[in-house]
Amino acid sequence: MTTNNKELVVEKIDNGTVIDHIPAERVFKIVSILGLDKYEDEILIGTNLCSKKYGKKGILKIKNKYFNQEEIDKIAIVAPTATIIIIKDYEVVEKKHVEVPERIHKIVKCINPNCITNVEEIDTNFDVVNKEPIRIQCHYCEKTMEEIQFQD
Numbered sequence: 001m002t003t004n005n006k007e008l009v010v011e012k013i014d015n016g017t018v019i020d021h022i023p024a025e026r027v028f029k030i031v032s033i034l035g036l037d038k039y040e041d042e043i044l045i046g047t048n049l050c051s052k053k054y055g056k057k058g059i060l061k062i063k064n065k066y067f068n069q070e071e072i073d074k075i076a077i078v079a080p081t082a083t084i085i086i087i088k089d090y091e092v093v094e095k096k097h098v099e100v101p102e103r104i105h106k107i108v109k110c111i112n113p114n115c116i117t118n119v120e121e122i123d124t125n126f127d128v129v130n131k132e133p134i135r136i137q138c139h140y141c142e143k144t145m146e147e148i149q150f151q152d
Contacts, residue, residue, distance in 0.1 A: 010044055016063040018085040019075060024048045026079050027058030033074050033150050036062065054081065074107055076100045077148055080132050100131040108136065109149040115141040124151070 022030055027047040031037055044061040051057035066086065067075070075082050076098035086094040104126040110117050117124045117140060125139035137144045 010046075010061070012090050013042070013061050013063045013087055014090050016041075016061065016065050016087055017067060018087060019060040019062070019079075020057070020083045020085060021051070021054065021081050022058035022060065022079045023054070023081060024056040024058045027060065029078050030058075030060065030075060030082075033078060034067070034071055036060070039065065041065065070107055072098055073101050073104065074150065077104065077108070077134055080134070100128055100134065102128055104128065104136060107151055108145075109151050110138045110141065110143060111145050111147070111149060112138065112141045112143040115143065117141075 019030065024047050027045060031045065036043055039062065042061075042063040044059070046060075047058040048056050049059060067084070072084060075084070077100060080098065080100050082098045084094075084096055084098060085092055104124075106123045108124055108126055110124055110126075112118070115138060116122055117138070122140070126136040126145075127139060129135045129137050129144060133146065134148060135144060135146050136148070
């Protein structure tokens, strides 16, 4: 990492994923839900960075890590403005905006303690009622939630 008079320059990663355009206040939530606090390879965490489009943004560079669809859905739920950039041999091979799915299966916990998913071993299922800000409804008890709690 080097600096010049006006900007911080961070080394490129040879292989891995960059998650860009994360709302600054949600960067550490992304780190937590993806378990990156326990990841053993290089991670660059940037937050409160200037962004012309968003004012302040966050960015994560994760070396040698690629995310499956369930993990990308988690990112989309927390940071619907995020962009996923796949790097291989120092080159961008794919760049895509995350999309909040229409249905969320298994990854979110229902906040209703009486919901069957909290009483029996049944996978959760939610319909996305609103994408920004996120609002979801449990398929079983029909409880609507805006605060998302992820499964352990």
